[in-house]
Amino acid sequence: MSxxxxxxxxxxxVIPSLAFQCELMERPxxxxxxxxxxxxxxxxxxxxxxxxxxxxxxxxxxxxxxxxLCPTLTILTPRPALVAQYADNLVEAMCAISPLxxxxxxxxxxxxxxxxxxxxxxxxxxxxxxxxxxxxxxxxQLGVAGARFTAHAAALRAxxxxxxxxxPTDAMTFLATEAVARLPLDLEAVERLRLLGIDAxxxxxxxxxxxxxxxxxxxxGTAWLAARGEDPRPxxxxxxxxxxxxxxxxxxxxxxxxxxxxxxxxxxxxRALRHPKARHRFVRLIRLRxxxxxxxxxxxEQVLREPLGDRGRLWTLLRxxxxxxxxxxxxxxxxxxxxxxxxxxxxxxxxFVDQTRRREQLDEMVRHLKVRFGESPLARVxxxxxxxxxxxxxxxxxxxxx
Amino acid sequence: MTAANRGKGTAALRAIGLPRTLQVExxxxxxxxxxxxAPSRGRTGVRSxxxxxxxxxxxxxxxxxxxxQTRTYYRVxxxxxxxxxxxxxxxxxxxxxxPYSAPGVAAPR
Numbered sequence: 001m002s003x004x005x006x007x008x009x010x011x012x013x014v015i016p017s018l019a020f021q022c023e024l025m026e027r028p029x030x031x032x033x034x035x036x037x038x039x040x041x042x043x044x045x046x047x048x049x050x051x052x053x054x055x056x057x058x059x060x061x062x063x064x065x066x067x068x069l070c071p072t073l074t075i076l077t078p079r080p081a082l083v084a085q086y087a088d089n090l091v092e093a094m095c096a097i098s099p100l101x102x103x104x105x106x107x108x109x110x111x112x113x114x115x116x117x118x119x120x121x122x123x124x125x126x127x128x129x130x131x132x133x134x135x136x137x138x139x140x141q142l143g144v145a146g147a148r149f150t151a152h153a154a155a156l157r158a159x160x161x162x163x164x165x166x167x168p169t170d171a172m173t174f175l176a177t178e179a180v181a182r183l184p185l186d187l188e189a190v191e192r193l194r195l196l197g198i199d200a201x202x203x204x205x206x207x208x209x210x211x212x213x214x215x216x217x218x219x220x221g222t223a224w225l226a227a228r229g230e231d232p233r234p235x236x237x238x239x240x241x242x243x244x245x246x247x248x249x250x251x252x253x254x255x256x257x258x259x260x261x262x263x264x265x266x267x268x269x270x271r272a273l274r275h276p277k278a279r280h281r282f283v284r285l286i287r288l289r290x291x292x293x294x295x296x297x298x299x300x301e302q303v304l305r306e307p308l309g310d311r312g313r314l315w316t317l318l319r320x321x322x323x324x325x326x327x328x329x330x331x332x333x334x335x336x337x338x339x340x341x342x343x344x345x346x347x348x349x350x351x352f353v354d355q356t357r358r359r360e361q362l363d364e365m366v367r368h369l370k371v372r373f374g375e376s377p378l379a380r381v382x383x384x385x386x387x388x389x390x391x392x393x394x395x396x397x398x399x400x401x402x
Numbered sequence: 403m404t405a406a407n408r409g410k411g412t413a414a415l416r417a418i419g420l421p422r423t424l425q426v427e428x429x430x431x432x433x434x435x436x437x438x439x440a441p442s443r444g445r446t447g448v449r450s451x452x453x454x455x456x457x458x459x460x461x462x463x464x465x466x467x468x469x470x471q472t473r474t475y476y477r478v479x480x481x482x483x484x485x486x487x488x489x490x491x492x493x494x495x496x497x498x499x500x501p502y503s504a505p506g507v508a509a510p511r
Contacts, residue, residue: 394505
């Protein structure tokens with residue numbers, strides 16, 4: 001173990017049972033009490049606090065069994081929107097230390113530390129920088145190593161709010177007791193290894209590489225290298241993840257009417273566009289997420305045909321997304337994500353560019369007016385019964401609805 | 403025609419060319435001799451004499467049904483030379499103005 005970081009290291013930030021930690025963060029009064037988190041179907045217990053564990057409550061129990069064992073147990077249900085919000089914050093925390101960040105899953109984030117040795121020469125410097133962006137009560141754990149699998153294992157073994165650094169020379173020994181189920185192998189391969197009596201990475205790494213590759217192919221070779229602390233998989237940052245701005249609104253009391261939801265989203269759009277990341281840039285994807293009081297999730301996503309940087313046009317689009325949406329209930333949490341931020345508009349001009357632009361402008365204008373006045377102020381004359389002898393039966397106005 | 407289906411996913415149709423009420427003084431043969439247009443759009447009602455009746459025709463629409471519409475149209479020239487098309491609803495006796503053209507031909511102003 002060393003406190004001085006080596007070049008070409010990978011850091012891994014882990015929040016074990018993120019969904020549970022998020023719920024506990026939101027309810028500080030539950031600190032020191034028996035609490036359990038259910039699965040999404042609300043049928044079984046998946047996580048428990050130490051206080052609940054002492055009273056015999058375990059993961060996998062039914063809610064009835066858990067309540068029988070511990071009548072004072074507080075049972076929480078996961079809220080996907082809230083978890084997504086916290087997971088986004090973790091990505092942001094890692095983005096503060098490196099431009100190369102990958103979110104493996106919610107609560108597990110990798111950062112490639114190449115080139116940041118000067119900024120964070122020691123493990124403590126890195127730990128402080130990462131944990132500065134993570135609420136301590138989430139119990140973050142940080143692992144640093146020369147390969148991503150080792151860094152992930154180190155993070156999982158680190159104490160809460162602590163960091164663990166594994167040197168390349170110690171990696172194989174460190175990973176020897178790690179379960180093979182954690183290796184980048186499919187379930188079938190892991191089961192075959194178990195049947196062969198190979199449960200730990202040490203035993204797996206002791207096999208000849210050729211034999212492993214003969215049995216499990218290329219993924220087997222990657223897993224074999226990972227088990228030896230030489231995981232060749234790099235940190236793969238996705239532009240979507242870095243190039244985005246997310247705004248949240250937590251409503252108390254919840255937003256009941258559509259108008260209030262619109263108002264909240266309009267405010268968030270303004271804030272998001274004022275964000276330094278989004279200023280003078282174009283948006284390629286809009287994602288709206290909302291959660292009801294009871295935890296039901298509502299989500300809408302719109303990939304824009306052409307990147308937009310204009311607030312008015314983005315607002316028109318957002319309104320159209322929610323204008324006729326069916327909400328599952330009053331919203332207690334709403335988030336707006338502007339993603340795929342780009343410098344260029346990247347617009348593909350139409351051959352009939354003037355007509356297309358005019359039509360787009362007209363459509364947007366009509367949408368605006370329709371929203372404002374409740375009905376489209378433009379109409380198209382259509383023939384109904386042109387042969388009719390009474391003039392009022394011949395033609396009619398059809399509302400122009402782009 | 404006038405019933406407009408407004409709401410989600412439905413197209414709203416609004417009738418156009420509807421007749422507008424008109425005050426008419428008629429002679430014994432129910433031919434118009436003077437008209438007073440109803441005030442509208444900030445315009446006050448003005449009485450005009452009918453100089454001459456240019457044309458008269460009758461439309462009995464679906465006369466075999468209950469509630470059939472029967473109208474007698476008059477194309478007249480008012481004092482000052484301004485043309486006007488008006489009709490008398492033969493069922494109710496009420497007078498209306500309405501531009502009229504043969505089916506398939508654009509209505510004159």
